[in-house]
Amino acid sequence: MGKWKTFYLIPYGLWLLLFVIAPVALIVYQSFVDVNGGFTLSNYQNFFGISAYLKMTFNSVVYACLITLVTLLISYPTAYFLSQMKHKQLWLMLIILPTWINILLKAYAFIGIFSGDGTVNHFLEFIGIGRQQILFTDLSFILVAAYIELPFMILPIFNALEEINPSLLSASRDLGASTFQTFRRVVFPLTLNGVKSGVQIVFIPALSLFMLTRLIGGNRVITLGTAVEENFLVTQNWGMGSTIGVVLIVAMALMMLLTGEKKKEGGHVQ
């Protein structure tokens, strides 16, 4: 009996050791290695000493906050209205379905939509505003990132709304509360956990997206993720890349602690 149980754990344990623990340990180790392979603290000194890095980190956090905020502002009403529909599960599935389409294709579509001679500009011209530079701006980066993250915010909020006991709503109505009061005092506080897990699921990828900054954001290094990619694949400075990676991991851990408590798995279509 005991033998069988250890047998199950052999392939899985090997995976944990080789592809979870070892890589994390290696990225921490690599962050203390200089270009010649010796031990150094200079990567961290550079990161915290050079204002360009700190400014980039600050900007990355600001962008991530904005993306999360935009996503939340669009997702909450969507989830709320969806939960009131008749065939809500079907509607939810339909609205989540585009998640299954390759993220790069979506980004590619926006290159066309936002381009100088693209659909949005045709529309702006039509209503008399005139052409604007949209592609390769911060605005386009935030909008496309929010678009991609939408389903991951809608799902947990929708689930939280579904968990609310309907008799609470009846009770609130019976006690004379208006629809708005019921929403503010009963529904919203009860969905805060869903909002929290949504924020958690959206914020970290928003910090680390790199292909969007390349394709939509105009090839600038404006997020921590792009900086990691730049150092690993372009300038081949793995030590500095790992250091930024470690900062990203720490940011992730902080985020988890802040929004922690009971974490729910709401990030993927089931």
Added chain:
Amino acid sequence: MKKGTFLRWRNVYLVTAFLVMYLPIFYLIFYSFNSGGDMNRFTGFTWENYSAVFEDSRLMLIVVDTFLVAFLSALLAAIIGTCGALGIYYMKRRQMRTLFLSLNNILLVSPDVIIGASFLIFLTILGIRLGFTSVMLSHIAFSIPIVVLMVLPKLQEMNPSLIQAAKDLGANQWTTLTKVILPFITPGIIAGYFMAFTYSLDDFAVTFFVTGNGFSTLSVEIYSRARQGISLDINALSALMFLFSLLLVVGYYFISHEKKVESTKKRKEDRVAEKKAVETL
């Protein structure tokens, strides 16, 4: 009256959200039939972009590679992940179980760049040449945790007395596993396989880090083409991929539903057979 306007705004909002979600995909598909060569003005209908995709032998090879990696990595991830779920299920100590589960979730919550960068360091240290093998290993690795999360609830749903009953009826470990446990958790394994498959198909960031010069998957190829600007071949390709994802989703719902019906039916049949066996004894 007030309620009516509210309902109308609600529907307007939802329809808008709906259109926005689907806009990029249909935009791509619409222009994939454009003979004009860009995504700005529709000048005429053509199938040219589609035939260009099928004539591009390099692209076709990449499609085959992408699907090969997805099929194989999902299969191996499903096997290892199921083992992991069984291992975690059998753990007696609660702390051990929590520890393993948190380690399991690390790859699920880590940003793609971190997974990609750390795998790149690891594979380089192991001396594995970047290419098919490195992409394959990475895809197996990041798909395993989702399989565990899909299979484990099924195991917990299972009535433990089923295993006890099998043992009492003289079944050995292997028979119990193949005749009792595996049939029960099959829907979970299939769900895990599908998730792993789509993860692999969709992944860009991790593959981008660990793929060398000679090997490419669809996502990486689209990225490098998109950086050079717009080419309607990509539109045609995206239309085909959209159709495929639709088929995959429909197939997934179909299979998971079918399995559910089948397994309850089968369980009933098993119960009858069990009863008969006991009676004849």
